[in-house]
Amino acid sequence: MTLFFGYVGRTTLNSLFSFALVCQLMLDTLNWLFLQPLLGKGLRWRSAIEQFVEFGARSMPIVGLITFLVGAIIALQSAYTLEQWGATRFIADLVGISALRELAPLMAAILVTGRNGSAIAAEIGTMKVAEEIDALEVMGLNPVKFLVVPKFLAMVLALPCITVLAMFIMIAGGFFVSVFVIDVDAAVYIEQTMGALKGKDLLTGMVKSFFFALVICWVGIYRGFQVEGGAEGVGRQTTSSVVTSIFLIIIADLVWTILFYFL
Amino acid sequence: MNAEASADNIIEVRDLVVQYGDHTVINEISFNVRRGEIFVILGGSGCGKSTLLRNLVGLMKPSKGTIAINGEDFTAMKDSERSLVRKHMGMCFQGSALFNSMTVGDNVALPLREHTQLEESTIEIMTRIKLELVGLGEFADYLPSELSGGMKKRAGLARAMAMDPEIIFYDEPSAGLDPIVAAGLDELIRQMQNTFNVTSIVVTHELESVKMIADRVCMLEKGHIIGIGSLEEIRNIDHPYVKRFFARKSQPESASDNTYFQTMTGETKTT
Ligand SMILES: Nc1ncnc2c1ncn2[C@@H]1O[C@H](COP(=O)(O)OP(=O)(O)O)[C@@H](O)[C@H]1O
Numbered sequence: 067m068t069l070f071f072g073y074v075g076r077t078t079l080n081s082l083f084s085f086a087l088v089c090q091l092m093l094d095t096l097n098w099l100f101l102q103p104l105l106g107k108g109l110r111w112r113s114a115i116e117q118f119v120e121f122g123a124r125s126m127p128i129v130g131l132i133t134f135l136v137g138a139i140i141a142l143q144s145a146y147t148l149e150q151w152g153a154t155r156f157i158a159d160l161v162g163i164s165a166l167r168e169l170a171p172l173m174a175a176i177l178v179t180g181r182n183g184s185a186i187a188a189e190i191g192t193m194k195v196a197e198e199i200d201a202l203e204v205m206g207l208n209p210v211k212f213l214v215v216p217k218f219l220a221m222v223l224a225l226p227c228i229t230v231l232a233m234f235i236m237i238a239g240g241f242f243v244s245v246f247v248i249d250v251d252a253a254v255y256i257e258q259t260m261g262a263l264k265g266k267d268l269l270t271g272m273v274k275s276f277f278f279a280l281v282i283c284w285v286g287i288y289r290g291f292q293v294e295g296g297a298e299g300v301g302r303q304t305t306s307s308v309v310t311s312i313f314l315i316i317i318a319d320l321v322w323t324i325l326f327y328f329l
Numbered sequence: 330m331n332a333e334a335s336a337d338n339i340i341e342v343r344d345l346v347v348q349y350g351d352h353t354v355i356n357e358i359s360f361n362v363r364r365g366e367i368f369v370i371l372g373g374s375g376c377g378k379s380t381l382l383r384n385l386v387g388l389m390k391p392s393k394g395t396i397a398i399n400g401e402d403f404t405a406m407k408d409s410e411r412s413l414v415r416k417h418m419g420m421c422f423q424g425s426a427l428f429n430s431m432t433v434g435d436n437v438a439l440p441l442r443e444h445t446q447l448e449e450s451t452i453e454i455m456t457r458i459k460l461e462l463v464g465l466g467e468f469a470d471y472l473p474s475e476l477s478g479g480m481k482k483r484a485g486l487a488r489a490m491a492m493d494p495e496i497i498f499y500d501e502p503s504a505g506l507d508p509i510v511a512a513g514l515d516e517l518i519r520q521m522q523n524t525f526n527v528t529s530i531v532v533t534h535e536l537e538s539v540k541m542i543a544d545r546v547c548m549l550e551k552g553h554i555i556g557i558g559s560l561e562e563i564r565n566i567d568h569p570y571v572k573r574f575f576a577r578k579s580q581p582e583s584a585s586d587n588t589y590f591q592t593m594t595g596e597t598k599t600t
């Protein structure tokens with residue numbers, strides 16, 4: 067029993083400590099993202115654009131494929147229930163609303179976590195182990211400005227962009243199944259989708275994906291800087307960055323779903 | 330020990346204590362480095378050489394004591410002042426620490442691009458000069474992963490030289506290299522001192538290398554200084570650790586049952 071309380075206490079303390087570290091890192095990033103460029107210290111645009119291409123464009127094929135399939139799956143699953151009432155045209159509503167409000171942001175975030183969140187942790191961790199971060203500091207180059215800010219900027223811009231595309235592709239997946247498998251009239255499906263979706267649904271999805279982007283890059287960066295020891299440390303932190311990130315994404319998703327439900 | 334202040338000293342370390350948590354790695358050491366000399370810090374693995382170096386370049390904050398560089402207290406500086414001082418320092422890391430995502434040329438050019446307003450064409454010329462200096466003129470477009478260990482170390486030196494520093498710190502420059510390549514690197518260290526009058530602080534555990542380069546040697550054991558002086562003076566110190574070190578004798582097995590017990594239970598760190 068004491069063991070249990072000891073464990074809870076220690077975990078809480080550790081989490082608080084990590085939280086303080088993350089806050090420190092965040093303030094540093096905001097400083098180098100907004101304040102220092104105004105003071106003429108510049109921003110590493112080229113690096114940010116390269117990262118944007120990596121996070122955004124290169125993630126698009128897999129995100130597109132998976133969201134298309136998920137759209138098809140939801141269409142089929144809802145057809146299973148709706149057919150009994152002869153209400154197959156409402157598949158469009160279900161697919162559209164879940165794509166915008168929930169599944170496109172979530173699927174995109176989870177895929178980008180696996181693809182890029184882990185890569186961020188691994189890259190920073192490897193640089194730390196190889197003393198490259200120290201080398202930056204000795205040269206008088208700030209690691210936050212140099213490494214963190216470009217990744218942060220790129221992720222916060224890239225994930226919402228991917229998410230919007232993912233929304234369309236998911237709806238296309240639903241459309242494809244409904245029209246060619248379940249025999250819903252194409253025009254009806256489109257009309258039904260247009261009628262069902264509101265601006266607020268899009269907004270919900272975008273707000274979520276913005277926060278998911280924050281989670282993904284923060285967890286990746288934080289875990290990367292946490293790496294100690296050699297290659298083994300990099301592996302451990304990379305794995306744990308994916309687990310932590312997905313966990314926090316689900317939590318953030320829940321919080322925003324609740325908020326938007328009542329708003 | 331000869332630790333009195335003087336204008337000739339480029340670095341003055343006073344009563345330095347460094348700890349990792351409760352584990353004291355550097356214990357109250359004081360020494361001076363004179364302008365233009367090659368100062369070698371000699372000691373076995375795990376005696377705190379890298380830790381000492383990390384403090385000298387400001388990558389770690391000491392628990393106690395001061396480090397003055399050109400007469401200014403480096404430990405008490407604000408980050409902005411420290412990065413000014415750092416422009417006059419270069420460091421060669423144990424594993425070279427080249428940025429793996431950039432070519433060798435970009436690695437060397439990086440400090441110039443970030444800290445100076447020079448034209449790109451000027452930077453390219455300067456980069457080439459630095460690379461020629463370490464014999465890597467043709468390798469500017471190679472990635473670090475395409476170089477051998479010795480070449481990486483030399484590229485690291487070229488990068489450390491990029492801003493024409495006053496002081497260069499070397500962490501185990503010849504470790505992990507074959508004797509011929511290691512000798513080449515030692516020659517380079519000498520050459521940097523002769524040609525550019527840079528002060529060099531070299532951390533090493535290789536006696537061969539010390540013979541070639543050292544003006545003065547500081548012998549370190551378990552975070553204490555055993556002696557400072559020329560290699561001959563150090564060799565003649567009557568101290569069991571020094572004797573073993575120069576005779577390449579192994580550590581005698583645990584002196585007492587008590588320390589043996591501590592080692593087994595992991596209460597003291599021995600690396
Ligand atoms: N990050 C660290 N955390 C805790 N202890 C460390 C750390 N780095 C080094 N040490 C300890 O400090 C001592 C000196 O290490 P180091 O300065 O790397 O030695 P050297 O470079 O002389 O081989 C060792 O006993 C090592 O275990």
Ligand SMILES: [Mg+2]
Pocket residue numbers: 378379380423501
């Ligand atoms: Mg070392």
